[in-house]
Each structure stands twice: as C-alpha cells, then as structure tokens.
Amino acid sequence: MTSEQTKRDQPAVSDAVLRTLSIQKDSLEALHNSQTVDAIAQVANVIDEEDGRVIFTGIGKSGDVGQKISSTFNSIGISSHTIHPVEALHGDLGALADNDIVVLISNSGNTDEMVELLQFLGSFDATTVAITSDPSSKLGQQTDYHINTKVEEEGAVVDLVPMASATATMAIGDGIANALMASRDFGKQDYGHFHPGGPIGKRLLLTVEDLLYKEMPETHPSDTLAQVAVKVSEGGKGIAVVQDDESHVEGIITDGDIRRLIESGTDLHNITAEDVMTTSPVTTSPETLAIRALETIEEYSITQLVVTDDDDRLVGVLHIHDIMEEGLTQ
Numbered sequence: 001m002t003s004e005q006t007k008r009d010q011p012a013v014s015d016a017v018l019r020t021l022s023i024q025k026d027s028l029e030a031l032h033n034s035q036t037v038d039a040i041a042q043v044a045n046v047i048d049e050e051d052g053r054v055i056f057t058g059i060g061k062s063g064d065v066g067q068k069i070s071s072t073f074n075s076i077g078i079s080s081h082t083i084h085p086v087e088a089l090h091g092d093l094g095a096l097a098d099n100d101i102v103v104l105i106s107n108s109g110n111t112d113e114m115v116e117l118l119q120f121l122g123s124f125d126a127t128t129v130a131i132t133s134d135p136s137s138k139l140g141q142q143t144d145y146h147i148n149t150k151v152e153e154e155g156a157v158v159d160l161v162p163m164a165s166a167t168a169t170m171a172i173g174d175g176i177a178n179a180l181m182a183s184r185d186f187g188k189q190d191y192g193h194f195h196p197g198g199p200i201g202k203r204l205l206l207t208v209e210d211l212l213y214k215e216m217p218e219t220h221p222s223d224t225l226a227q228v229a230v231k232v233s234e235g236g237k238g239i240a241v242v243q244d245d246e247s248h249v250e251g252i253i254t255d256g257d258i259r260r261l262i263e264s265g266t267d268l269h270n271i272t273a274e275d276v277m278t279t280s281p282v283t284t285s286p287e288t289l290a291i292r293a294l295e296t297i298e299e300y301s302i303t304q305l306v307v308t309d310d311d312d313r314l315v316g317v318l319h320i321h322d323i324m325e326e327g328l329t330q
Contacts (some may be wrong), residue, residue: 109137
C-alpha cells in the first residue's frame with residue numbers, strides 16, 4: 001500500500017474505531033435498567049441457593065465468553081466449568097449432574113446446537129439460564145431464566161462478527177459474579193484463598209509472621225553502645241531492640257544512630273543504650289498483612305518494623321528487604 005493510499009484510508013480506519021467504541025458503550029448503557037438488573041440479581045440468587053455447579057456453554061465467541069465468566073466464578077469460589085454444546089451432544093453430557101445451573105450463551109438464541117442441547121438438558125434436574133439478545137427466541141422462551149443483552153448491532157465492519165454482544169454478555173457475567181460476592185460477603189481475604197500463588201496471593205495472604213526475623217540478640221538498657229553495635233551486626237537487620245528483663249520493648253537503636261554518634265565523636269564505651277535509644281518505636285503485630293506493614297514502613301520512612309505481641313513483648317523484626325524479596329514492592 002502506498003503512503004498516499006494510507007493517508008486516504010486513515011479517516012475510514014478512524015471512523016471504524018470510533019464506531020466500534022460508540023456501539024460498545026451503547027451496548028453497556030442499554031443494560032443499565034431495572035429490568036436487566038433484576039434479571040441478573042435473580043440468576044445470582046438461584047446460583048447462590050443451589051448446591052450444584054455453574055456450567056457455561058456456547059458456540060464460537062459465545063463459548064469463549066463463557067470460559068472467561070467461568071474463570072471469574074472459580075476465582076471467587078463458585079464451582080464452574082464450560083462444555084462445548086456439540087461435544088456435549090456426543091458424550092460430554094456426563095459432565096453434568098442434577099442441581100447444576102447451565103448457562104446457555106447465544107446472541108440469537110436460536111443456534112441449532114444450543115437449542116438441541118437444551119432439549120437434552122430436560123433429562124437432568126438442572127436449572128437453565130439463557131443469555132441472548134432476543135427474549136422471544138427458542139432459548140429465551142424455553143429456559144428457566146433469561147437475561148436480555150439488548151444488543152441490536154455488533155459494531156463490526158462486517159456486522160456478523162460478534163463484538164457488542166460479547167461485551168454485553170461479559171458484563172452480565174461480571175454482574176452475576178459481583179452480586180454473588182455481595183450476597184456472600186466475599187472479601188479480599190476470601191479472594192486470596194483462591195489465589196495463593198503469585199503477587200495477588202502474597203498481597204492478600206502473606207503476614208508479618210511469615211517474614212519476620214525472630215533471632216534478635218537481647219539488648220538491655222544498660223548495655224554500652226559498643227555492645228549494642230556488636231548486637232546490631234549480629235542481628236543482621238540494622239537494628240537493636242532494647243528490652244527489659246521481661247522482653248517488653250523499651251526502645252530501638254539503628255545502625256544509622258550508631259554511625260551518627262561515631263561521626264560526632266561519641267565514645268561508645270561510655271554511653272549506654274538507655275541514653276540514646278528511640279523510645280516508643282513504630283511497631284506492628286505478627287498477624288498484620290505484609291502489604292499493610294509495607295505501607296507503615298513507607299508512611300514513616302523507615303526500613304524496619306519492630307514486631308510485638310499483645311503485651312508489647314518482642315517477637316521479632318521485619319525489614320523492608322524481607323518484603324522486597326517477596327515481590328510486594330515496585
């Protein structure tokens with residue numbers, strides 16, 4: 001293609017993009033009404049009350065959208081999977097069980113394979129849900145529940161290509177998922193249980209107790225700074241935690257504190273920890289999420305957190321490097 005042709009075609013390309021975005025936007029706005037919200041909420045209630053799994057099925061792009069919604073459901077603890085309607089008619093119906101909820105996705109609602117599958121679902125005690133753009137279609141009329149995508153045009157240059165219908169269906173699936181999370185009081189901690197690996201799991205589940213260093217040398221108020229300097233080195237966390245005889249935290253001394261005292265000419269043998277320690281240090285508990293501990297470290301512009309129990313006794317020290325090693329920082 002010549003540069004002249006490219007310049008001539010550019011307005012048409014831009015118009016196609018703008019039309020796509022405009023129709024996609026309109027397809028989502030069409031869902032924003034009480035009738036659709038009620039239908040989505042009703043299906044969510046049925047899923048919440050039934051003991052079975054949620055099975056999604058569809059042909060082509062509808063099947064792809066079903067896989068995405070199924071994946072979302074699994075991530076929030078709703079047992080779900082997909083089946084291909086053709087494969088189901090040739091043996092995979094065995095994957096279904098009584099009390100399952102089968103969601104049939106078809107823009108027209110009249111896809112032959114989907115309609116045929118629906119007839120065989122009658123042999124199971126399954127609840128059926130159709131997501132289509134035509135309430136009067138065979139799926140819309142013959143399933144237990146129907147959600148109308150309200151899509152009138154796809155927005156594609158060739159209008160047969162599924163675009164707006166896929167977007168609307170995906171949004172409906174997300175709406176059902178959100179309704180289920182709201183009804184089950186599903187929170188971040190619950191989400192983390194289904195994502196134990198990777199950054200998501202670590203951000204949601206990793207606690208201070210998982211990362212803290214407990215083998216801190218005992219430092220007492222009467223220790224000289226020379227002794228404290230040795231204990232800072234032995235601890236390996238750049239800090240000494242000053243404790244009384246019952247392990248209650250009284251203060252801290254960091255390697256930076258010692259360095260500054262040396263630079264000022266202080267004799268480390270003639271001054272004690274009690275004389276220079278920082279009292280009332282920033283502390284956290286072992287049960288605190290690691291990501292929250294990181295926020296505290298950043299808030300106070302420090303590199304270590306003293307970890308204490310409910311009685312203010314020393315449990316250990318958490319260093320920002322321990323958090324960084326888990327990939328929780330940028």
